[in-house]
Structures are given as C-alpha cells and as structure tokens.
Amino acid sequence: MIRLVNVSKVYDNGVTALSNVNINIKAGDFVFLVGPSGAGKTTIIKLLLKEIEPTSGDIFVNDKNVTVLKRKEIPYFRRNIGVVFQDFRLLPDRNVYDNIAFAMQVVGTPSKEIRRRVPLMLSLVNLSSKAYAYPNELSGGEQQRVVLARAIANNPPVLIADEPTGNLDPDTGWDIVNLLSEINRRGTTVIMATHAKEIVDAMRKRVIILKKGTVISDQEKGVYLDDVK
Amino acid sequence: MMLSNIGYYIKEGFNGILRHKAMSMAAIISIIIALFMLGSIIVFGLNVSNVIGDMESSLEVIVFLKDDMSDQAIERLDGELRNMEGIADVRYISKADAFGKWKEQFGDQSDYLEGYTAEDNPLPRSYEVRLKEPSYADDVVNALNGREGIEKVQYNSEVADTLNRLVTAVRWMGLIIVGILLVIAVVIIMNTVRLAVFARRNEINIMKYIGATNWFIRWPFIIEGAVIGLTGSILSLALLKMLYDFAVSKLSSILNMVNFIPVNDAMNIAMLIIMVTGIVAGIIGSAVSIRRYLKV
Numbered sequence: 208m209i210r211l212v213n214v215s216k217v218y219d220n221g222v223t224a225l226s227n228v229n230i231n232i233k234a235g236d237f238v239f240l241v242g243p244s245g246a247g248k249t250t251i252i253k254l255l256l257k258e259i260e261p262t263s264g265d266i267f268v269n270d271k272n273v274t275v276l277k278r279k280e281i282p283y284f285r286r287n288i289g290v291v292f293q294d295f296r297l298l299p300d301r302n303v304y305d306n307i308a309f310a311m312q313v314v315g316t317p318s319k320e321i322r323r324r325v326p327l328m329l330s331l332v333n334l335s336s337k338a339y340a341y342p343n344e345l346s347g348g349e350q351q352r353v354v355l356a357r358a359i360a361n362n363p364p365v366l367i368a369d370e371p372t373g374n375l376d377p378d379t380g381w382d383i384v385n386l387l388s389e390i391n392r393r394g395t396t397v398i399m400a401t402h403a404k405e406i407v408d409a410m411r412k413r414v415i416i417l418k419k420g421t422v423i424s425d426q427e428k429g430v431y432l433d434d435v436k
Numbered sequence: 437m438m439l440s441n442i443g444y445y446i447k448e449g450f451n452g453i454l455r456h457k458a459m460s461m462a463a464i465i466s467i468i469i470a471l472f473m474l475g476s477i478i479v480f481g482l483n484v485s486n487v488i489g490d491m492e493s494s495l496e497v498i499v500f501l502k503d504d505m506s507d508q509a510i511e512r513l514d515g516e517l518r519n520m521e522g523i524a525d526v527r528y529i530s531k532a533d534a535f536g537k538w539k540e541q542f543g544d545q546s547d548y549l550e551g552y553t554a555e556d557n558p559l560p561r562s563y564e565v566r567l568k569e570p571s572y573a574d575d576v577v578n579a580l581n582g583r584e585g586i587e588k589v590q591y592n593s594e595v596a597d598t599l600n601r602l603v604t605a606v607r608w609m610g611l612i613i614v615g616i617l618l619v620i621a622v623v624i625i626m627n628t629v630r631l632a633v634f635a636r637r638n639e640i641n642i643m644k645y646i647g648a649t650n651w652f653i654r655w656p657f658i659i660e661g662a663v664i665g666l667t668g669s670i671l672s673l674a675l676l677k678m679l680y681d682f683a684v685s686k687l688s689s690i691l692n693m694v695n696f697i698p699v700n701d702a703m704n705i706a707m708l709i710i711m712v713t714g715i716v717a718g719i720i721g722s723a724v725s726i727r728r729y730l731k732v
Contacts, residue, residue: 256645279649282644282647282648282649282650282652283647283649284647285644285645285646285647286646286647290645290646296638296641296642296645297642298638298639298642300455300639301455309646310646312444313643313646313647313648313652314646314647315441357646361647
C-alpha cells in the first residue's frame with residue numbers, strides 16, 4: 208500500500224531530515240509514527256502528500272510511484288489520502304456542514320450525493336447536532352472531529368493524521384483516536400504521527416520509531432520506547 | 437473547466453464576496469475611486485477637445501468682393517466655391533447683410549455709417565466660407581487670392597495654427613494622463629484583490645490538501661474579481677454621470693459659449709474604458725495573486 212524505499216531527504220538549508228528510510232505499510236494497517244521533534248515524522252508525511260520531493264529514493268502510495276508524478280496529477284493523487292492536522296485547518300467562514308461538503312465538491316461529487324453523505328459523516332463523528340455551527344463555536348475536540356469527517360468524506364484508502372491529539376486534552380484526544388481506530392476497522396489505512404505515549408502504549412498497534420532521520424524500531428503491537436523521548 | 441462545476445464556481449464566486457463583506461467593500465470602493473478619477477479625466481478631456489474643435493471650425497475664410505464685380509461673375513464664383521474641396525458651408529453676405537451686421541455689432545455707438553442705407557453703403561459684399569478642417573485653409577486661400585473681382589481674402593491662420601497645436605497637445609496630454617491613470621487604476625484594483633486573496637490563503641492551502649485542482653480553486657476567485665470589478669465600474673459610472681450632469685447644469689449658465697458634450701455621449705465613451713478596466717483588472721488581479729498560493 209505504502210512503501211518508502213531508501214528514502215533520504217536533505218533540505219535546502221543542509222539539514223538532513225531523513226537518511227535511507229525503508230517503511231512498508233500494508234493496506235488496512237494502523238501505524239503509529241513516533242519519535243522526538245525533528246526525528247522526521249513531518250517530513251515523511253510531507254513526502255507522502257508530495258508537498259516536498261525526496262533527495263533520493265522512491266515512494267509508493269497505492270502502488271503508484273509518487274516521485275514521478277507530474278504537477279498536474281498531484282491534486283488527483285491527493286484525493287487518495289485524507290489528512291488531519293494538529294491545528295485543524297477548517298474554513299472559518301463556513302459552517303460544519305459546508306466544511307465537509309466542500310471536500311466533496313472539490314472532487315466533483317454530485318450535490319445529491321453530497322446531501323446524502325454529509326449527514327452520514329456527521330453522525331459517524333457524533334456531530335449531527337452541530338451541522339450549522341461555525342468552527343469558532345466548537346471546542347477543539349469537536350473541530351478535530353469535523354476535520355476527521357472531512358478527511359474521510361471522499362472515502363480515501365489512506366488517512367494520515369499529523370499529531371491529531373496535540374492540541375487536545377487527554378480525554379478528547381482519546382475520542383479522536385477511537386474514531387481513527389473505527390475508521391481503520393472499516394478498512395482505511397491509518398498513519399498517525401504522535402507524541403502521546405499513553406495512547407501508543409494502550410493501543411498496541413504497529414509502532415515505527417524515528418530518531419534523527421532513521422527508523423530505529425518498527426514493531427507490531429509495539430510501545431513507545433522511553434529512551435527515545 | 438468541468439461543465440458540471442460552473443454552477444459551483446459562480447455560486448462560490450458570489451459567496452466569496454458575501455462571506456468577506458468588509459474585504460469586498462474595500463475592493464469595490466477603491467475600484468470606484470480609481471475608475472472615477474479615470475472617468476473624470478476622460479470626460480474633461482473630451483470636453484476640452486470639443487470646445488477647441490468648436491472654436492476651430494468657427495474660423496472662417498472671408499472673401500471680400502470688389503464693388504464692380506458683375507452678378508454673373510459672382511454667380512460663377514459662388515458655383516466654384518461650393519464645389520471646392522474642404523469647404524463645409526458658403527454664405528453670401530450682401531451689402532444689406534453687411535450693413536445689418538455692422539449695426540448689430542456697433543449699434544448706435546458708431547456714426548461711421550451715418551447717412552448710409554442698407555442698399556447704399558461702403559461695406560463690401562463678401563463670402564463667409566466655413567472649412568471642414570483648418571488644414572484646407574491654405575489651398576482655399578491660394579485658389580482665391582488675386583482673382584479678378586476679389587478685393588481681399590482674409591483668414592486668421594495664426595489663430596488657426598495655435599488652436600491646431602492646442603488640440604494636438606490636449607489630445608496627447610489627455611492620452612498620457614489617461615494612460616497613467618489607467619495603470620494606477622489597474623494597480624490599485626489588482627492590489628486590492630491581492631489583499632483579498634492573501635486573507636484567504638489558508639482556504640486555498642486547505643483546498644490544495646483536499647486535492648482541488650488549480651483551476652477549481654481559481655475559478656471562484658476569478659469570478660469574484662470580475663463581479664467586484666463590474667460592480668465598482670458600474671457604481672463609479674453612476675457617480676460620474678450624476679456629477680457630470682450636475683456640473684453641466686451649473687456651468688452651462690456661466691460658460692454659455694461652451695458647448696458641453698451631452699451626458700449620455702460622454703458616458704458612452706467613458707463606460708467602455710471604465711468597465712473593461714474594472715473587469716479585466718479584477719480578473720487579472722485575482723488570477724495573478726492566487727498563483728503563488730497554489731504552489732503547495
């Protein structure tokens with residue numbers, strides 16, 4: 208499903224973010240990407256979204272070589288990946304319903320299908336009652352749930368979450384993780400970059416630990432190793 | 437452009453304006469100001485050039501006839517004048533006409549014509565020849581000068597030259613000022629639209645992550661730019677028309693020899709330039725400023 212083959216990334220300012228990273232994620236996996244700040248988690252996510260190019264190596268998503276994608280193909284490629292950010296990134300001038308509908312309009316979904324599907328998404332993330340609220344009227348946890356609904360509205364095979372609980376208190380964070388887990392149970396491959404040791408340890412999912420740009424540990428049913436903190 | 441999306445683009449274009457009311461208002465107001473300045477100069481220039489044109493065409497070649505010129509000779513001259521190139525209008529002034537004109541001009545203040553009558557006076561008969569353009573003056577004057585029966589051909593070529601140069605200067609000045617204002621208007625409009633786009637760079641960024649194509653992101657902005665440009669140009673045109681109407685009604689009585697261009701004619705010329713500038717600048721402004729945010 209997702210493969211990084213001998214991937215290295217050196218930024219223009221000379222900082223080596225990744226060196227010779229190999230990761231292989233199967234369809235339907237739930238993977239935690241952990242490691243201290245600067246370990247290379249965000250760089251991997253940016254590479255998967257083709258926001259940046261690797262200095263060397265190949266990246267495959269859905270068996271497609273991302274590194275050779277043309278500029279024009281990027282939008283269509285990104286529709287295969289739902290993204291959740293630490294800082295939510297909702298459109299502040301549209302209500303919850305329109306924020307989710309927007310993601311579907313972008314990919315050309317007929318409005319009839321949008322009207323059918325948005326309420327389903329809202330009920331999945333338990334926000335049916337807030338459909339017409341604006342983002343600034345919602346709590347952080349509620350906003351992140353809207354982002355989740357938006358990310359999976361188009362049924363992408365992959366969902367990437369970059370520190371989705373980073374701005375939330377522990378209980379609310381758990382709501383999000385449980386939702387991610389539910390989305391994964393329905394067949395979506397989930398990659399979650401995080402610092403949250405309690406969550407990683409409790410979930411007992413695959414854990415890939417990065418340190419200074421290299422994979423130092425990759426375990427099924429792994430835990431957050433204390434020495435990397 | 438996907439056909440199924442046109443409705444979305446137009447709807448989003450208008451929604452963009454309504455969602456960002458303050459930003460749109462600021463954009464529309466600066467467009468009104470820029471285009472109003474442009475329109476005022478255009479209308480002013482048109483009027484100045486019109487006034488000078490009027491003065492120019494009122495310059496006439498006057499052909500004074502000798503008193504002994506026979507009626508047949510006059511008739512022949514009359515025919516020739518009317519067929520001459522570049523002549524707009526020929527008027528015969530008889531001794532009686534000349535007498536009447538004199539009286540009208542000087543009235544009782546002059547006793548020069550004391551004792552003379554309309555039929556019998558020392559004033560010469562003449563032709564007043566109006567030219568189509570001052571440039572024909574030389575040919576006409578040369579053709580008539582020294583002919584039998586003609587006493588004198590009078591034409592004020594110095595005034596004509598000055599007016600001619602004035603018209604050229606005014607037209608060039610007008611063009612240059614309009615050109616500069618046009619550039620200023622375009623820059624103001626583009627800048628305003630750029631600010632509006634900048635305020636929404638997050639929105640563009642999010643769309644990129646969701647997988648929106650560049651054109652999908654661009655179209656609503658372009659439509660928004662066009663609508664704002666159109667709104668601004670219509671409002672500035674309305675303002676210009678109102679003020680011009682007002683100015684003409686006030687000034688006509690003071691400057692009664694000035695022939696103002698009718699408000700609708702003036703507006704027709706200004707309208708084309710203003711609308712095209714407004715819409716094109718709005719579109720280009722949004723298309724250009726959105727470009728850098730699309731590179732994610």
